[in-house]
Amino acid sequence: SAVSTHWESCNLNASLEQQDLDHLFHPCTDLAGHSRAGPLIWSRGEGVYVYDSAGKQYLEGMAGLWCTALGYGEKELARVAAEQMETFCYGPLFAGKSNEPSIRLAAKLSEWVPIDGARFLFGCSGSDANDAQVKLVRYYFHAIGKPGKRKILSRGNAYHGVTVATAALTGLPAFHKHFGLAMDEVIHLTSPHFYRQGRPGESESEFVERLGQELEQVIEREGADNIAAFFAEPLMGAGGVILPPEGYFQRIQPLLEANDILLVDDEVVCAFGRTGQAFGCQTYGMRPATMTMAKALSSAYVPISAVAVPPFMYEPIEKAAGEVGIFGHGLTYSGHPVAAAVAVRNLELMEERGLINHAAAMAPAFQGALQRLADHPLVGHQRGIGLIGGLELVADKESRQSFPAAEKMAFRVAAACLEEGLVVRALPGDIVAVCPPLIIDPAQIEELAGKLERGLDRALKSVQATRSA
Numbered sequence: 001s002a003v004s005t006h007w008e009s010c011n012l013n014a015s016l017e018q019q020d021l022d023h024l025f026h027p028c029t030d031l032a033g034h035s036r037a038g039p040l041i042w043s044r045g046e047g048v049y050v051y052d053s054a055g056k057q058y059l060e061g062m063a064g065l066w067c068t069a070l071g072y073g074e075k076e077l078a079r080v081a082a083e084q085m086e087t088f089c090y091g092p093l094f095a096g097k098s099n100e101p102s103i104r105l106a107a108k109l110s111e112w113v114p115i116d117g118a119r120f121l122f123g124c125s126g127s128d129a130n131d132a133q134v135k136l137v138r139y140y141f142h143a144i145g146k147p148g149k150r151k152i153l154s155r156g157n158a159y160h161g162v163t164v165a166t167a168a169l170t171g172l173p174a175f176h177k178h179f180g181l182a183m184d185e186v187i188h189l190t191s192p193h194f195y196r197q198g199r200p201g202e203s204e205s206e207f208v209e210r211l212g213q214e215l216e217q218v219i220e221r222e223g224a225d226n227i228a229a230f231f232a233e234p235l236m237g238a239g240g241v242i243l244p245p246e247g248y249f250q251r252i253q254p255l256l257e258a259n260d261i262l263l264v265d266d267e268v269v270c271a272f273g274r275t276g277q278a279f280g281c282q283t284y285g286m287r288p289a290t291m292t293m294a295k296a297l298s299s300a301y302v303p304i305s306a307v308a309v310p311p312f313m314y315e316p317i318e319k320a321a322g323e324v325g326i327f328g329h330g331l332t333y334s335g336h337p338v339a340a341a342v343a344v345r346n347l348e349l350m351e352e353r354g355l356i357n358h359a360a361a362m363a364p365a366f367q368g369a370l371q372r373l374a375d376h377p378l379v380g381h382q383r384g385i386g387l388i389g390g391l392e393l394v395a396d397k398e399s400r401q402s403f404p405a406a407e408k409m410a411f412r413v414a415a416a417c418l419e420e421g422l423v424v425r426a427l428p429g430d431i432v433a434v435c436p437p438l439i440i441d442p443a444q445i446e447e448l449a450g451k452l453e454r455g456l457d458r459a460l461k462s463v464q465a466t467r468s469a
């Protein structure tokens with residue numbers, strides 16, 4: 001009967017929850033809080049919606065972790081994965097062996113990526129791809145006789161990954177503290193976050209000028225002969241949806257180019273339409289030397305990442321590898337045929353469905369809906385571009401005073417949104433991030449905005465109740 005089926009599924013859920021609590025180690029989680037609250041278990045997805053194990057529907061306003069661009073339940077991608085597994089499940093790219101999906105993906109990416117003649121090195125995650133970038137730029141400078149160029153410039157609020165090297169690049173304290181990371185070869189510059197880093201009375205262009213001068217001073221102090229690369233996301237995602245101030249890259253790039261410091265463009269969040277153009281570097285006029293991609297490359301159906309390597313780097317690396325043996329880098333799953341086949345089909349579907357144009361067409365409605373929330377009592381700053389946005393929550397709009405950390409305001413909002421049936425993400429600094437699948441339509445944008453507004457209201461009431469209690 002319906003009743004007994006209901007009870008069976010409840011028991012199943014209860015035991016799944018218990019097994020989660022007993023056996024899983026959750027990444028990036030308040031583990032003590034998790035053991036009290038228990039897991040939210042997803043069971044399926046369709047389009048922009050996901051469903052929990054009790055069957056409740058949520059609009060996935062974060063595209064997972066900024067990644068499910070094409071939306072959930074895409075049967076074409078499932079079919080391609082199954083076919084590839086049946087035909088040829090795995091073969092490495094080591095020692096010159098190859099597989100058709102990897103070849104086709106590299107060729108497809110060469111049509112998309114605005115770096116002429118680039119070659120593509122595949123990985124499994126944004127972190128390992130950025131880790132490879134650190135090795136590539138150092139190897140390259142070694143190969144051209146400048147082995148002193150080793151230091152890497154990054155920025156406060158940057159997110160480049162969690163491996164030992166890339167966590168050192170990431171400019172968020174939680175990813176450094178207590179891990180004993182070797183940070184001496186990474187230099188963090190000021191975050192380009194005008195709302196927080198701009199000084200009283202300073203204009204946006206004066207702020208950009210100050211950041212430019214800071215870079216000049218760092219190059220002077222460290223010596224151009226010791227600096228290999230400058231890592232930058234076009235806009236910062238996990239650091240708080242921070243858009244570069246007007247003219248930022250235009251001020252920075254000539255300094256990098258004059259000092260032979262390679263601009264590594266971390267497009268893990270931005271690539272494949274997020275900003276309303278194919279790549280974030282196009283939106284912001286960046287001239288990247290190399291580029292890192294992941295996430296929307298496969299719309300998260302399979303783990304895969306890619307690094308674009310330009311000819312000016314590949315050629316000396318090719319020659320140097322001859323002398324030293326090989327370029328000693330590669331993962332078992334670099335160029336995994338199933339992942340590559342899914343990524344090729346994902347990019348084809350984006351082309352066939354005009355997904356980049358769709359994202360650009362939806363952007364005004366999406367940004368407009370977020371702008372309406374700028375007047376909400378909790379919101380100090382609202383920002384975004386394309387189909388990505390952030391709300392920075394403040395206790396006082398005038399002074400920009402933050403909420404006490406103990407009030408966990410952004411987490412409160414994210415939790416309240418879940419009650420409303422909307423997934424958003426709380427980021428450090430009390431920022432609520434929104435980044436829906438690129439397939440979102442106008443009605444769903446309105447639904448998202450309505451739920452977000454009700455979530456903000458609910459969180460405000462709950463914090464007021466806590467304070468008066």
Ligand code: PMP
Pocket residue numbers: 065124125126127128130159160161162233237238266267268269294295
């Ligand atoms: N770079 C950026 C800009 C990212 O946002 C992320 C992940 N959020 C990474 C790198 C690391 O990617 P991954 O989690 O796949 O290792």
